[in-house]
Amino acid sequence: MTDTPAIELKGISKSFGPVQANKDISIRVMPGTIHGIIGENGAGKSTLMSILYGFYKADSGEIFINGRQTQIPDSQAAIAAGIGMVFQHFKLVQNFTVLENVILGAEDGGLLKPSLAKARGVLQHLAQEYELNVDPDAMIEDLSVGHQQRVEILKALYREAEILILDEPTGVLTPAEADHLFRILEGLKREGKTIILITHKLREIMEITDTVSVMRRGEMTATVKTAETSPEELAELMVGRKVLLRVDKTPAKPGKSVLEVENLRHTDSAGVERLKGISLKVQAGEILGIAGVSGNGQSELLQVLGGMKTATGTVRVNGEEIDLTGRYSDGQSRRARGISHVPEDRQHEGLIMPYTAWENVAFGYHHDPKYQKNAILMDNAAIKRDAEGKIERFDVRPPNANLAARNFSGGNQQKIVLAREIERNPDILLVGQPTRGVDIGAIEFIHQQIVALRDQGKAILLVSVELDEILSLSDRVAVMFDGQIMGERLPSETNQTELGLLMAGVTQMPDKDKPLIHVVDEQLDAQKEREAKRHGHS
Amino acid sequence: MDKMPAWADAVLVPLISILLAALISALVILAIGHNPVEAFSIMVKESLTSSRGIGNTLYYTTNFIFTGLAVAVAFHARMFNIGGEGQVLLGGLGVALVCLYVPWPHWTLALVGATVAAGVFGAAWALIPAYLQAKRGSHIVITTIMFNFIAAAVLNYVLVNMLRPRGAMEPASGPFPEPTHLPTFQEMFSTADTVLFRSAPVNVSFFLAVLACFAVWLLIWRTRLGYQIRAFGHSESAARYAGISPVRITVIAMLISGGLAGMMALNATMGEAERLVLNASEGAGFIGIAVALMGRSHPFGIFMAALLFGFLYQGGLELAFWTGIPQQLITVIQALVILFTGALDNMVRMPLEKLFLALRKGKA
Numbered sequence: 070m071t072d073t074p075a076i077e078l079k080g081i082s083k084s085f086g087p088v089q090a091n092k093d094i095s096i097r098v099m100p101g102t103i104h105g106i107i108g109e110n111g112a113g114k115s116t117l118m119s120i121l122y123g124f125y126k127a128d129s130g131e132i133f134i135n136g137r138q139t140q141i142p143d144s145q146a147a148i149a150a151g152i153g154m155v156f157q158h159f160k161l162v163q164n165f166t167v168l169e170n171v172i173l174g175a176e177d178g179g180l181l182k183p184s185l186a187k188a189r190g191v192l193q194h195l196a197q198e199y200e201l202n203v204d205p206d207a208m209i210e211d212l213s214v215g216h217q218q219r220v221e222i223l224k225a226l227y228r229e230a231e232i233l234i235l236d237e238p239t240g241v242l243t244p245a246e247a248d249h250l251f252r253i254l255e256g257l258k259r260e261g262k263t264i265i266l267i268t269h270k271l272r273e274i275m276e277i278t279d280t281v282s283v284m285r286r287g288e289m290t291a292t293v294k295t296a297e298t299s300p301e302e303l304a305e306l307m308v309g310r311k312v313l314l315r316v317d318k319t320p321a322k323p324g325k326s327v328l329e330v331e332n333l334r335h336t337d338s339a340g341v342e343r344l345k346g347i348s349l350k351v352q353a354g355e356i357l358g359i360a361g362v363s364g365n366g367q368s369e370l371l372q373v374l375g376g377m378k379t380a381t382g383t384v385r386v387n388g389e390e391i392d393l394t395g396r397y398s399d400g401q402s403r404r405a406r407g408i409s410h411v412p413e414d415r416q417h418e419g420l421i422m423p424y425t426a427w428e429n430v431a432f433g434y435h436h437d438p439k440y441q442k443n444a445i446l447m448d449n450a451a452i453k454r455d456a457e458g459k460i461e462r463f464d465v466r467p468p469n470a471n472l473a474a475r476n477f478s479g480g481n482q483q484k485i486v487l488a489r490e491i492e493r494n495p496d497i498l499l500v501g502q503p504t505r506g507v508d509i510g511a512i513e514f515i516h517q518q519i520v521a522l523r524d525q526g527k528a529i530l531l532v533s534v535e536l537d538e539i540l541s542l543s544d545r546v547a548v549m550f551d552g553q554i555m556g557e558r559l560p561s562e563t564n565q566t567e568l569g570l571l572m573a574g575v576t577q578m579p580d581k582d583k584p585l586i587h588v589v590d591e592q593l594d595a596q597k598e599r600e601a602k603r604h605g606h607s
Numbered sequence: 608m609d610k611m612p613a614w615a616d617a618v619l620v621p622l623i624s625i626l627l628a629a630l631i632s633a634l635v636i637l638a639i640g641h642n643p644v645e646a647f648s649i650m651v652k653e654s655l656t657s658s659r660g661i662g663n664t665l666y667y668t669t670n671f672i673f674t675g676l677a678v679a680v681a682f683h684a685r686m687f688n689i690g691g692e693g694q695v696l697l698g699g700l701g702v703a704l705v706c707l708y709v710p711w712p713h714w715t716l717a718l719v720g721a722t723v724a725a726g727v728f729g730a731a732w733a734l735i736p737a738y739l740q741a742k743r744g745s746h747i748v749i750t751t752i753m754f755n756f757i758a759a760a761v762l763n764y765v766l767v768n769m770l771r772p773r774g775a776m777e778p779a780s781g782p783f784p785e786p787t788h789l790p791t792f793q794e795m796f797s798t799a800d801t802v803l804f805r806s807a808p809v810n811v812s813f814f815l816a817v818l819a820c821f822a823v824w825l826l827i828w829r830t831r832l833g834y835q836i837r838a839f840g841h842s843e844s845a846a847r848y849a850g851i852s853p854v855r856i857t858v859i860a861m862l863i864s865g866g867l868a869g870m871m872a873l874n875a876t877m878g879e880a881e882r883l884v885l886n887a888s889e890g891a892g893f894i895g896i897a898v899a900l901m902g903r904s905h906p907f908g909i910f911m912a913a914l915l916f917g918f919l920y921q922g923g924l925e926l927a928f929w930t931g932i933p934q935q936l937i938t939v940i941q942a943l944v945i946l947f948t949g950a951l952d953n954m955v956r957m958p959l960e961k962l963f964l965a966l967r968k969g970k971a
Contacts, residue, residue, distance in 0.1 A: 086964040400850025418848040433849035
């Protein structure tokens with residue numbers, strides 16, 4: 070190993086209007102290492118990487134690649150400097166094959182055939198070397214998310230990237246797929262490639278990185294050797310104070326059954342069956358966690374129960390059946406039945422972003438008599454008073470009810486939604502992705518609120534793609550795959566591996582000598598095939 | 608944090624846009640060999656300096672307030688109602704039927720009856736596109752513009768075959784009876800010695816328009832319905848989450864929008880023409896779009912924008928009358944104002960936002 074860093078940034082600053090996204094950031098990434106960058110949402114990680122990849126121009130500062138000062142005005146320059154980027158949201162053409170996507174923008178000439186032939190050779194070589202197996206002739210839309218990500222990595226490697234930046238790469242993967250990704254990264258590192266891994270998951274940092282840099286509010290607060298630190302220390306560096314990483318909770322005392330779902334089926338507007346006969350039960354005073362890779366029907370389950378979508382089957386609340394299709398199947402009638410709903414997508418569902426905080430406090434409860442002045446006018450003053458109380462009790466910052474929802478951070482937006490839904494004292498709370506895009510400090514608070522509601526004897530249905538969150542909050546865990554519930558486990562009697570297999574639709578524990586990823590791959594391929602067949606018939 | 612103070616957004620941006628439009632207009636007038644300063648002073652003199660000019664200006668303003676409010680209410684529910692023309696025509700039909708066939712004892716009662724009729728007819732004409740949008744997903748822009756043509760055809764048929772007095776050559780209804788005539792400003796404000804607003808068409812329905820501004824403000828920002836309309840307009844998925852029915856809000860918002868457009872007929876048909884003519888809308892249905900855009904869909908902004916367009920209309924007519932500047936050029940000037948305040952809004956807004964950010968940063 071040499072002493073010349075593969076990437077060195079010196080004094081990078083960047084501001085957007087009054088917001089300083091990066092403040093005098095200096096960082097050295099040594100070649101042949103995996104360097105983690107961790108920080109809360111809005112800490113400036115993505116901005117920094119965008120500067121490195123030529124999307125933004127830094128206001129000041131210098132970039133050195135392999136010791137040589139380099140200007141990166143656009144992404145072409147970044148590629149030329151040997152930098153490859155794998156975005157959180159893939160940039161793939163859905164109806165192109167893998168090969169076509171790989172050569173897109175890197176064609177050798179006007180005719181495609183020679184480029185395709187060359188790419189096929191390179192891909193074969195890469196597949197062997199790094200376990201990056203993908204069928205070069207498959208359409209992107211037919212590939213699982215994990216495979217699509219491999220295509221993104223292949224794209225970068227095909228462009229001879231020596232430095233690979235991955236932005237939150239595991240957000241959409243099953244644990245087995247994530248493990249496989251990490252093996253790929255280890256392989257790349259052995260070949261001398263430099264990898265920058267951006268993530269907010271402490272576990273991943275601890276597992277795979279050599280060095281980790283922590284960002285907070287646009288500043289680089291520390292760079293430490295991973296072996297010499299701990300998750301607790303990193304969390305403290307990220308947030309700026311001590312954080313409780315584990316959820317403190319007592320064993321549940323489940324009471325009577327509050328929510329009973331039987332054979333719930335939902336078909337979306339494209340004719341695809343998203344819920345294929347879901348049955349579950351949530352008792353008072355317990356949290357049922359629904360685990361699963363996103364897109365396997367969890368969203369639809371919440372939306373059906375929350376009255377946003379229609380379905381067939383039976384849902385009973387406190388023993389009484391509720392209407393799933395007719396006049397009384399909307400958000401209003403669900404609320405009247407004691408169901409509160411913290412939706413997965415707070416920006417497009419839970420809140421009206423241009424509305425002020427106080428207007429949002431009435432959202433969904435705008436028919437409440439206490440918010441009305443008379444038959445015609447709403448009592449805005451009363452809503453404001455209510456909002457101010459909620460803001461105080463849920464520690465929303467800044468404590469300003471007149472601020473538009475879009476001007477709060479993700480965590481504080483979520484607190485507004487939670488305050489609104491929890492203080493309705495519901496019998497059932499539906500919660501989707503409670504801490505997505507929420508900073509660590511707020512996560513702790515939000516988890517405490519959910520557990521507190523459980524301890525008041527409420528039934529809670531929790532949907533999350535974060536397995537850690539599911540395992541630490543839930544009293545029971547159900548795993549969803551392809552619109553079905555694959556099984557139920559107790560958090561104390563299961564582990565990430567077992568849940569990960571269920572999330573990929575594998576119900577039988579596989580042979581010991583067969584690598585897990587192959588089992589998962591087979592299962593996902595079989596599902597894609599089934600879907601393709603179904604589309605063929607329709 | 609908002610990018611610039613509210614006053615800059617509400618006042619400065621439109622003001623600069625208007626100045627830019629005026630500048631280009633001046634160049635155009637210069638190009639055809641006239642003196643822009645003279646032209647501008649004629650426009651001001653004939654529309655703002657005499658009570659007669661003001662009366663004419665306010666007459667147009669009244670039209671634009673109604674159609675501007677109509678577009679704005681639909682905007683708040685994120686719908687683009689460009690069917691104002693048709694809704695105005697149908698509103699006029701409603702007014703005509705009520706005025707012609709109901710024996711009103713006094714204009715006040717007639718005004719109430721005509722208001723209801725204009726609203727109901729205008730709303731009914733908006734109902735069909737609204738229903739098609741809500742239930743069938745037919746785009747409201749397409750359907751409302753189509754309904755303008757249908758409305759014109761319907762009005763033509765009704766005027767020619769039903770309302771036209773026997774023997775008359777013109778496709779127009781007979782004159783409305785005396786007790787339905789609305790008091791004009793001339794009748795209301797002139798004293799024995801001084802005649803004000805001489806022969807200006809502005810009438811009592813101007814006050815109705817001002818009242819409508821206030822009512823729309825209350826509706827949008829103070830009532831539960833307005834809360835739901837705005838919520839739906841910002842995010843349909845969020846509205847669904849809250850249990851706000853998209854179908855219901857779409858239909859109701861369009862009914863209100865159509866009703867407001869229809870009420871323009873109170874001014875033009877009942878107040879001014881005092882009979883129903885073929886071109887009863889005078890193009891105000893389309894001007895309403897510009898007025899709503901410029902007024903940022905806020906009733907106060909709409910009032911101000913309607914004043915501006917009233918001035919442009921009245922000033923433009925006088926300009927054609929007093930100078931050799933052709934009437935078409937007036938349309939060009941109006942189009943420039945619409946272009947700058949509506950379509951090119953961001954051209955002014957973005958540099959201003961940058962300026963304000965730089966100023967704030969300088970202070971911080």
